[in-house]
Amino acid sequence: xxxxxxxxxxxxxxxxxxxxxxxxxxxxxxxxxxxxxxxxxxxxxxxxxxxxxxxxxxxxxxxxxxxxxxxxxxxxxxxxxxxxxxxxxxxxxxxxxxxxxxxxxxxxxxxxxxxxxxxxxxxxxxxxxxxxxxxxxxxxxxxxxxxxxxxxxxxxxxxxxxxxxxxxxxxxxxxxxxxxxxxxxxxxxxxxxxxxxxxxxxxxxxxxxxxxxxxxxxxxxxxxxxxxxxxxxxxxxxxxxxxxxxxxxxxxxxxxxxxxxxxxxxxxxxxxxxxxxxxxxxxxxxxxxxxxxxxxxxxxxxxxxxxxxxxxxxxxxxxxxxxxxxxxxxxxxxxxxxxxxxxxxxxxxxxxxxxxxxxxxxxxxxxxxxxxxxxxxxxxxxxxxxxxxxxxxxxxxxxxxxxxxxxxxxxxxxxxxxxxxxxxxxx
Numbered sequence: 001x002x003x004x005x006x007x008x009x010x011x012x013x014x015x016x017x018x019x020x021x022x023x024x025x026x027x028x029x030x031x032x033x034x035x036x037x038x039x040x041x042x043x044x045x046x047x048x049x050x051x052x053x054x055x056x057x058x059x060x061x062x063x064x065x066x067x068x069x070x071x072x073x074x075x076x077x078x079x080x081x082x083x084x085x086x087x088x089x090x091x092x093x094x095x096x097x098x099x100x101x102x103x104x105x106x107x108x109x110x111x112x113x114x115x116x117x118x119x120x121x122x123x124x125x126x127x128x129x130x131x132x133x134x135x136x137x138x139x140x141x142x143x144x145x146x147x148x149x150x151x152x153x154x155x156x157x158x159x160x161x162x163x164x165x166x167x168x169x170x171x172x173x174x175x176x177x178x179x180x181x182x183x184x185x186x187x188x189x190x191x192x193x194x195x196x197x198x199x200x201x202x203x204x205x206x207x208x209x210x211x212x213x214x215x216x217x218x219x220x221x222x223x224x225x226x227x228x229x230x231x232x233x234x235x236x237x238x239x240x241x242x243x244x245x246x247x248x249x250x251x252x253x254x255x256x257x258x259x260x261x262x263x264x265x266x267x268x269x270x271x272x273x274x275x276x277x278x279x280x281x282x283x284x285x286x287x288x289x290x291x292x293x294x295x296x297x298x299x300x301x302x303x304x305x306x307x308x309x310x311x312x313x314x315x316x317x318x319x320x321x322x323x324x325x326x327x328x329x330x331x332x333x334x335x336x337x338x339x340x341x342x343x344x345x346x347x348x349x350x351x352x353x354x355x356x357x358x359x360x361x362x363x364x365x366x367x368x369x370x371x372x373x374x375x376x377x378x379x380x381x382x383x384x385x386x387x388x389x390x391x392x393x394x395x396x397x398x399x400x401x402x403x404x405x406x407x408x409x410x411x412x413x414x415x416x417x418x419x420x421x422x423x424x425x426x427x
Contacts, residue, residue, distance in 0.1 A: 026162075205233060303334075
């Protein structure tokens with residue numbers, strides 16, 4: 001069979017559609033690796049190029065994130081109208097399988113490793129089942145090496161994206177990762193990661209680890225970082241604030257080439273952190289966390305969720321003051337988004353506070369629920385202003401206008417986000 005794996009485009013009202021530096025979805029290359037070699041596989045990212053529907057494969061597979069669900073359904077409907085079978089999977093299809101089945105011949109629920117070959121055999125035989133769900137979860141040692149050669153290398157900033165672990169050991173109530181992976185945390189053999197790193201040829205000096213918490217198991221992370229020291233790569237990933245509790249781990253991260261970490265601080269209010277289940281965070285330690293990472297040459301891309309129940313309209317200026325004071329390298333400041341499947345979705349739904357189920361607005365930039373201490377309009381306005389001011393030229397210079405080694409990463413990142421926010425907010 002000829003199989004086309006599609007990543008739907010982001011809607012124009014989302015900042016993600018306006019970024020210059022684009023990265024591929026690792027899940028599409030993983031799905032390609034799970035496909036037996038007897039089949040022909042093509043990966044198409046609609047964010048790079050429009051879909052040519054006249055080029056009809058035997059099977060279309062679409063990974064569905066919640067804000068991309070409406071577009072995924074449009075693509076699926078168009079292909080099915082042309083007689084092409086469609087399989088949907090990913091986070092949103094897992095949480096809303098009945099909804100997804102209205103636009104697909106088959107839906108994969110959960111991780112694809114245990115069921116994708118079976119689905120392909122059924123598709124070839126004309127006996128597709130409505131849903132496919134694996135018994136249990138794949139062992140991390142069994143995860144395939146993604147087929148990066150299927151990705152459009154010219155369309156992306158680089159394709160050296162790699163996953164060493166799946167899931168996270170923590171249980172934050174807003175987190176879609178915890179909801180999807182069921183609170184599990186699995187890590188691949190370091191020897192396999194080393195072989196993958198050795199295989200990189202393009203953009204080989206930089207690696208993006210797409211782990212949700214690369215230091216979730218400190219002993220494993222130390223083995224990983226010790227291996228990376230041999231390859232002199234610059235890398236970035238996501239980690240919890242707990243990294244500074246282990247001086248050896250922090251030192252190894254720096255020596256192995258870590259130039260930046262995405263870190264979920266999430267709130268400057270302890271009551272919010274308690275509601276989130278963010279037990280590992282201590283607000284009084286935030287400045288120390290950022291300072292120690294900076295001392296080791298590691299830039300910090302901090303995440304702060306706006307709109308939790310103890311936030312009022314003072315949260316925006318308080319956050320801007322804090323980020324300037326610690327000279328935060330970059331920030332992700334979304335509005336609270338109740339993704340289906342998460343605990344916060346269940347809570348807000350039970351309280352009757354969800355006011356919009358247009359999934360395209362679940363992009364972490366649009367208010368889709370009733371906050372407790374401000375109006376939806378105040379939260380939206382505050383979110384937009386905070387992001388605009390954070391990425392103003394003067395603020396960028398005051399935060400990163402120095403010679404920290406992480407400027408190599410965070411300089412272009414800030415420029416790109418500044419341009420994207422300007423375009424979005426100016427319409």
